[in-house]
Amino acid sequence: MFKKILIANRGEIAVRIIKACQELGVKTVAIYSDVDKNAPHVMIADEAVPLGDPTPIESYLNIPKIIEIAKERDVEAIHPGYGFLAENPDFAEACKTAGITFIGPTAKVISLMGDKIAAKKTMENAGVPVIPGYHGPKQDTESLVKEGEKIGFPLLVKAAAGGGGKGMRIVHSIDELPDAIESAKRESKSSFGDDTVFLEKYLDKPRHIEFQVLADNHGHTIHLFERECSIQRRHQKIIEETPSPVMTPELREKMGEAAVRAAEAVGYTNAGTVEFMVDGNLNFYFMEMNTRLQVEHPITEFTTGVDLVKWQIKIASDQELTLKQDQLIQRGHAIECRIYAEDPSNGFLPSTGTLRRVEEPSGPNIRVDSGITSNLEVTPYYDPLLSKLIVAAENRNEAIDKMIWALSHYVVMGVTTNIPFLKKVLEHEEFRKGNITTHFIDNYFKEWLTRKHGLPVDAIIALAVYDAMHPRKQEVVRYKEADPHSPWRYVGRWRIGGEIE
Structure with missing residues (x-):
């Protein structure tokens, strides 16, 4: 087992990885940009090293700087989390060159599965159905x-x-x-x-269903069942659950076998996710493979009892998988909601500001994976994900009820969040019935997707007068967005409340 691991990430996933390391008795090194100096992951790590400039390309995407820190701190392995450098083959190769273990698959596999065309050809050759x-x-x-x-x-x-x-x-x-x-x-x-x-x-009534896989360095590959990820906005997941309400034992067996076959076809090691599209007739097709830990991994942990992050670390340290496919079972039902600092009623535009108050729900089988605390600043530099709320219950209806209760008791003040929107989705009759597709939000929540046309003139004047009477020092943000998936790249020309005419 490793003695010290650097976590090349921030937010809730960095906290999650650090806690897993602590349980394994492994020392941790956190890295942080200037705007993250008071973030939870910095506070709980054994060591914390500043990156400086908060722009992603100068901080969490800065491969030479991260490798240099790892060497200086005598780190044996680096966990990339998700996002940032997690699926960057150059980073995995840089770790290998530096004699540091990358906690994930090889650079070659990351590169292959990152090329959607090459990946689909590989899957076809392996007998995995493709669209x-x-x-x-x-x-x-x-x-x-x-x-x-x-x-x-x-x-x-x-x-x-x-x-x-x-x-x-x-x-x-x-x-x-x-x-x-x-x-x-x-x-x-x-x-x-x-x-x-x-x-x-383009498939009829498409569902997005993925399978979690684990593979060690000794030829053992297993799947840990499915996750239903069809509730999406801007093609990005916001609610995930397991088991899928459409799944049958026969379909689960076929898709699980296909997921394992896909992983074995590329010589995959560590944790990964094989993503499928499922049509209205329950035909399934390979879509892509995510060569990292998924945001939604906690629902699999809830229903299987398997700690995926610990297994990532164990596999990277060359331990053999002791989990056997025929011994794995699912218990109950789990749902995850992603809590974003964004305004669903205004085109899901990100929201920034100081978190004046944060109160998390608590109770039996309620879990919050969080990267925030009260008084923390939410900036435009990074993805607006604040935390993940996960619940588990004996069945799907009880899990939905529990999640609605938990969302109702989740307090985040200081920025606009998607909590009310998530509740509306869960309360929808068709969601309760399990009649969901990737078009669910477009079909049933079109009114939420339309940007508002600005504040009333009186309100704008009042704000201008208030600003004139309360001068304040403003920070000049030197911002260069390097994350291609960041919503801040695509908000266009906008002002408070709406788009410039």
Whole structure:
């Protein structure tokens, strides 16, 4: 077992990893930017080292600086968490070169699964079902349009290097396709530095269902069942649950076997997630593999009793998996809600400010994975995820009721959060019935997705008068967003309450 691990992340996931290390008796090193100096992960680590400039490229994405800190602190391993450098093959390779263990798969595997086209070809060769589409080398618009005609409509144009919904377009007719291809290419080039796209058949009543896998360095690979992740906004998950309300024992067995086959096909090691799309007829298709710990891993921990973060560390230290597939079972039902500093009634725009008061719900089978405390500043530098609220109960209906209660008792003052919106989703009749798809929010909450048209003139005048009477020193934010999935990159030209005309 390692003696000291550096956590190359921040927020709730850094706290989660540090606590797992503490239980294993492993010393921890936290890193932090200037705006995170009072963050919880800094407070609970054995050691904490400043990164300085809070811009992601100068802090949590700064590979040379992080490797240098790891060497100075005699670190044996680095845990990347999720986001930032977690799926960066250059970082994994830099760790290897420095003689430091990267807690995750190899750089080669990360690179392979990060290329959506190469990953799908690999899965096809392994006998894993993939969505019908075009993943070939022809990238000119004319050729792609011809391939789109063969697939049929509706279809998806997707960025090969994409994620988080960036570089993705839904196309309903041949007339829309050329513009959609060119638009997706431009966004993909801007976000990922690569304008390669591919085409896929758009599925009827699509569900996003993923399978958790664990694989050691000794040839053992298992799955830990599914997670239903269909409730999404901007193609990003906000509510996850397990078991999936649509799952049958037969489908679970088939999808679990496919997930293990996918992991084995690329020589995967450590924790990973194989993501599938499931259509209205319960046909399933490989979508992608996330080569890291997932945000929603706690619901799997609740229903299986397996600590995934500890197993990540054990596998990275070359311990053999003692978990056997036929001995794993699910107990009860678990739901996770992601608590974001954002305004659902205003296009889910991020919200910043000082957290004046934070009170977490507590009770049997209620868990809060949090990276916040009262008086902490929420800045525009990073993803607006504040915490994750997870509950477990004997069955799905009781889990929904428990989550609604927990959300009602979660107090976050100082910024706008999505807590009221999450409650509305859980209270919806179709959610209660389990009739959910990736279109759920678009179908039932369209009124929440429309940006408001600004504050009343009287309110704006009042704010201007207040500011004039209460001068204050303002901090100049030197901000260069490097995270391609950050919502701050895509808010456009906006003012308080709405978009500039």
